[in-house]
Amino acid sequence: MNAHLSRRAFLQSTGALVVAFGAADAGLAQAPGSAGAPGRVLDPARVDAYLALHPDGTMTIYCGKVDLGTGLRIAIPQMAAEELGIGLEKINLIEGDTALTPDQGTTAGSTGIARGGVQIRQAAATAREALQRMGAERLGLAPADVVATEGEVRPRNGGAGIGFGELIGDRQFALKLDAKAPLRNPDDYLLVGKPLRRPDIPAKVTGTHLYVHNLRVDGMLHGRIVRPPAVDAKLVSIDESSIAHIPGVRVVRIENFLGVVAEDEWDAVRASRALEANWETRDTLVGDEALRQSMQAGPFESDEVLLKKGDARSALASASDRLRSEFYWPVQTHGSMGPSCAVADVRDGKATIWTASQGTHRFRFAFAHFLGLPEDAVRLIYLDGAGCYGMNGHDDAAADAALMSRALGRPVRVQWMREDEHRFDPKGPPQLLALEGALGSDGKIAAWRTEMWIPKATASLPNVPLLGPDAAGAKQPMGISTGLISQNASPPYGVKNVDVLAHWLKDAPLRPSNIRAPGKIANIFAVESFTDELAAKAREDSLAFRLNSLEDPRGVEVLKRAAALLGWQARPSPGPGGLGRGIAYVHYKDNENYVAIAMEVEVDRPTGAIHVRRVACAHDCGLMINPDGVRSQVEGNILQTLSRALFEEIKFDRKGVTSADWASYPILTYPDVPELLIDLVQRPHEPPLGAGEASAAPVAAALANAVHDACGIQLRTVPFTRERVRTALSGEGKSG
Amino acid sequence: MPYTLTVNGSERSLESRDPDQPLLYVLRNALGFTGPKFGCGLGQCGACTVIADGSPIRSCQLPISAAQGMKITTIEGLGTIEKPHPVQAAFIEEAAAQCGYCTNGMVMTSAALLAQNPKPSVEEVKQALAGNLCRCGTHDRVLRAVMRASGRQKT
Numbered sequence: 003m004n005a006h007l008s009r010r011a012f013l014q015s016t017g018a019l020v021v022a023f024g025a026a027d028a029g030l031a032q033a034p035g036s037a038g039a040p041g042r043v044l045d046p047a048r049v050d051a052y053l054a055l056h057p058d059g060t061m062t063i064y065c066g067k068v069d070l071g072t073g074l075r076i077a078i079p080q081m082a083a084e085e086l087g088i089g090l091e092k093i094n095l096i097e098g099d100t101a102l103t104p105d106q107g108t109t110a111g112s113t114g115i116a117r118g119g120v121q122i123r124q125a126a127a128t129a130r131e132a133l134q135r136m137g138a139e140r141l142g143l144a145p146a147d148v149v150a151t152e153g154e155v156r157p158r159n160g161g162a163g164i165g166f167g168e169l170i171g172d173r174q175f176a177l178k179l180d181a182k183a184p185l186r187n188p189d190d191y192l193l194v195g196k197p198l199r200r201p202d203i204p205a206k207v208t209g210t211h212l213y214v215h216n217l218r219v220d221g222m223l224h225g226r227i228v229r230p231p232a233v234d235a236k237l238v239s240i241d242e243s244s245i246a247h248i249p250g251v252r253v254v255r256i257e258n259f260l261g262v263v264a265e266d267e268w269d270a271v272r273a274s275r276a277l278e279a280n281w282e283t284r285d286t287l288v289g290d291e292a293l294r295q296s297m298q299a300g301p302f303e304s305d306e307v308l309l310k311k312g313d314a315r316s317a318l319a320s321a322s323d324r325l326r327s328e329f330y331w332p333v334q335t336h337g338s339m340g341p342s343c344a345v346a347d348v349r350d351g352k353a354t355i356w357t358a359s360q361g362t363h364r365f366r367f368a369f370a371h372f373l374g375l376p377e378d379a380v381r382l383i384y385l386d387g388a389g390c391y392g393m394n395g396h397d398d399a400a401a402d403a404a405l406m407s408r409a410l411g412r413p414v415r416v417q418w419m420r421e422d423e424h425r426f427d428p429k430g431p432p433q434l435l436a437l438e439g440a441l442g443s444d445g446k447i448a449a450w451r452t453e454m455w456i457p458k459a460t461a462s463l464p465n466v467p468l469l470g471p472d473a474a475g476a477k478q479p480m481g482i483s484t485g486l487i488s489q490n491a492s493p494p495y496g497v498k499n500v501d502v503l504a505h506w507l508k509d510a511p512l513r514p515s516n517i518r519a520p521g522k523i524a525n526i527f528a529v530e531s532f533t534d535e536l537a538a539k540a541r542e543d544s545l546a547f548r549l550n551s552l553e554d555p556r557g558v559e560v561l562k563r564a565a566a567l568l569g570w571q572a573r574p575s576p577g578p579g580g581l582g583r584g585i586a587y588v589h590y591k592d593n594e595n596y597v598a599i600a601m602e603v604e605v606d607r608p609t610g611a612i613h614v615r616r617v618a619c620a621h622d623c624g625l626m627i628n629p630d631g632v633r634s635q636v637e638g639n640i641l642q643t644l645s646r647a648l649f650e651e652i653k654f655d656r657k658g659v660t661s662a663d664w665a666s667y668p669i670l671t672y673p674d675v676p677e678l679l680i681d682l683v684q685r686p687h688e689p690p691l692g693a694g695e696a697s698a699a700p701v702a703a704a705l706a707n708a709v710h711d712a713c714g715i716q717l718r719t720v721p722f723t724r725e726r727v728r729t730a731l732s733g734e735g736k737s738g
Numbered sequence: 739m740p741y742t743l744t745v746n747g748s749e750r751s752l753e754s755r756d757p758d759q760p761l762l763y764v765l766r767n768a769l770g771f772t773g774p775k776f777g778c779g780l781g782q783c784g785a786c787t788v789i790a791d792g793s794p795i796r797s798c799q800l801p802i803s804a805a806q807g808m809k810i811t812t813i814e815g816l817g818t819i820e821k822p823h824p825v826q827a828a829f830i831e832e833a834a835a836q837c838g839y840c841t842n843g844m845v846m847t848s849a850a851l852l853a854q855n856p857k858p859s860v861e862e863v864k865q866a867l868a869g870n871l872c873r874c875g876t877h878d879r880v881l882r883a884v885m886r887a888s889g890r891q892k893t
Contacts, residue, residue: 204819388839638874672881673864
């Protein structure tokens with residue numbers, strides 16, 4: 003495939019982009035605050051919101067979803083190019099710019115392809131119909147007698163065609179998205195389904211890719227935030243003489259918000275460290291050690307029955323032999339490799355903010371609100387950041403930059419330091435689950451109850467309250483956001499008596515946000531571990547136990563494929579010792595991807611170390627747009643979730659987070675990396691689903707089940723630290 | 739205070755108020771080499787790795803005063819999109835990046851490894867990269883890329 007030759011690509015190839023104001027360009031180099039480029043249609047119901055065909059035959063796609071290292075940058079053009087009938091090399095993609103792209107919702111929940119891409123595909127199908135009508139008229143043919151291909155409308159029976167650019171050439175389609183515009187037959191796909199190369203990799207590998215961290219704007223100052231030693235601290239006083247030895251530094255103080263700026267970045271870093279500030283702190287947090295207990299104590303927002311089938315209570319009460327287990331998932335950070343960064347230019351009643359946000363459109367209102375500007379005077383422009391896997395600190399850093407820029411009347415770049423990200427990014431919330439189950443006389447699961455204690459996301463909030471505006475006393479709705487964390491909490495095995503009950507906690511211990519596959523990883527950890535506990539009780543092989551009760555053929559297929567990849571030997575768990583193997587399955591959100599993961603581990607009894615040897619994954623996300631993109635996401639889900647399950651817990655005391663770096667919050671490293679065996683199911687006639695989350699969900703359960711198989715201990719508390727394994731081993735078969 | 743650094747084969751003169759300013763900030767700001775990334779500033783993650791006198795070093799930990807006299811290579815000096823270093827070519831071939839923020843460190847550490855040990859085992863590559871953190875989970879692709887660059891395949 004040819005590289006995307008575009009102005010944006012050219013600009014990006016310089017790596018360290020310098021934006022000069024006054025440059026007239028519809029892309030990055032735009033005057034601050036432009037609410038919408040002239041003539042841009044932003045209504046998501048309109049074709050012109052997504053696509054513009056230019057006289058030279060090139061096309062611009064305006065995409066509200068963004069590529070977070072996930073491969074949308076090739077997959078979205080593949081979908082659009084296929085549907086329209088145009089070469090990929092003709093396509094330029096613009097992502098997540100509130101002035102240029104329609105609001106397609108946040109890039110979260112594995113919706114980039116399934117919703118974002120599908121919308122753009124429908125826009126392309128609608129556009130193709132229109133182009134075919136125009137071309138047919140010019141050619142003097144019936145619309146049925148022309149085809150759109152290679153950027154032209156051509157007579158179906160051969161002969162010269164007319165280029166798209168000539169037919170529409172920068173004029174608008176002026177059409178609504180037609181949900182009925184026919185899609186191409188997947189059997190005829192030329193681009194979709196091919197592992198085409200991502201356009202951003204060469205620049206990423208040669209150090210020239212543009213990240214928001216590299217953006218330099220004329221007149222820009224470097225900012226750093228001085229964070230308090232405790233959450234909810236009050237700033238009592240500062241002593242500016244403490245930074246007098248660093249010339250040119252300016253302090254920005256707005257109530258409890260404290261930052262410094264300097265022309266030179268290192269001066270800003272030094273000043274932020276040297277500035278003496280007195281804070282009044284309070285012990286407001288529960289602390290990690292008391293957290294688990296506190297979750298069952300409340301206070302609660304409400305109880306919610308998520309699922310009720312049959313009569314689980316009676317069935318459990320009358321069962322002669324029932325199991326009950328509790329599972330706990332701790333607070334975790336997104337752990338982005340690059341601390342969050344943003345550049346803001348707020349002056350003359352306008353704001354332009356360059357940000358790695360997953361939700362530029364969603365946060366526009368919030369920024370307008372705390373900046374005191376009308377929404378159409380605020381423009382947020384997405385630029386790549388470090389991988390975020392949910393809302394890390396990126397939106398907070400953008401708010402920090404905006405506050406300081408407004409105070410100084412100059413563009414300000416804020417980059418967080420490592421401890422800022424670890425201590426203050428919004429965290430993946432804790433989850434506690436209690437499961438009860440009993441077997442029937444047929445050896446299948448007869449009854450099941452899930453009770454979960456989880457923080458309740460506040461409905462209808464535009465955003466998680468941002469740190470900077472909060473400290474600065476700006477009014478924000480003080481709700482919390484966690485993502486859809488109650489899904490996948492019941493067994494997918496045709497159990498006749500099932501209750502699932504959520505005890506919604508009013509609050510979370512630290513400011514929470516969505517973290518990859520929100521909630522589903524912990525829920526499947528519990529559900530699929532407990533399924534294995536019941537299988538072991540039935541003295542049944544774990545795989546056979548699942549297959550005996552699973553009816554969905556796509557589910558059956560991934561389970562069989564994953565087991566085959568690993569070379570599954572049927573027998574009850576625990577095994578004879580030595581290598582252990584475990585398996586786990588998810589039908590993601592009960593209506594999306596089918597994923598099974600089988601895993602082989604070795605447990606070193608003296609140290610308690612778990613060595614993961616091989617991980618096999620079978621993955622069905624319907625139509626795969628780009629199989630290598632899917633594979634990459636599956637690999638990432640496996641390795642990142644192994645890391646979360648094996649190593650990760652945010653420690654915090656009564657004042658704040660104490661896991662402030664990679665030494666106190668270790669993650670997976672190269673020596674821990676297992677062999678990966680991945681089997682991707684291609685289903686051309688099924689809808690395309692996302693791949694960024696689902697395969698994370700079964701990882702921890704497969705791991706726990708493999709550990710149980712290896713040495714007879716059932717780990718029910720994450721992370722599976724060496725100490726926890728040793729303790730469980732010394733308790734012989736008891737829970738960890 | 740004036741300093742002279744040798745970066746990617748060129749001598750560059752610049753001013754720094756602080757002799758302890760880490761090389762990383764100098765590279766990214768004064769010299770415009772934004773390939774090396776700020777990841778932790780603590781020497782824990784490897785995102786800032788450059789090659790100094792043949793060895794991979796953490797540029798966030800090296801004061802500018804100590805960097806004088808060293809031959810420093812950044813990822814921009816290793817190769818370009820048009821003429822990539824064999825390690826970079828292999829990373830491109832294996833699509834061994836997601837967000838790409840840590841990629842600088844992976845590429846530079848691997849290039850330094852292969853210069854010392856052109857035919858490492860997978861285990862040796864894992865050990866060489868043990869101090870380079872990646873959050874996206876590209877490890878397996880990176881291992882494949884390094885083995886490819888060494889002329890072999892990761893099995």
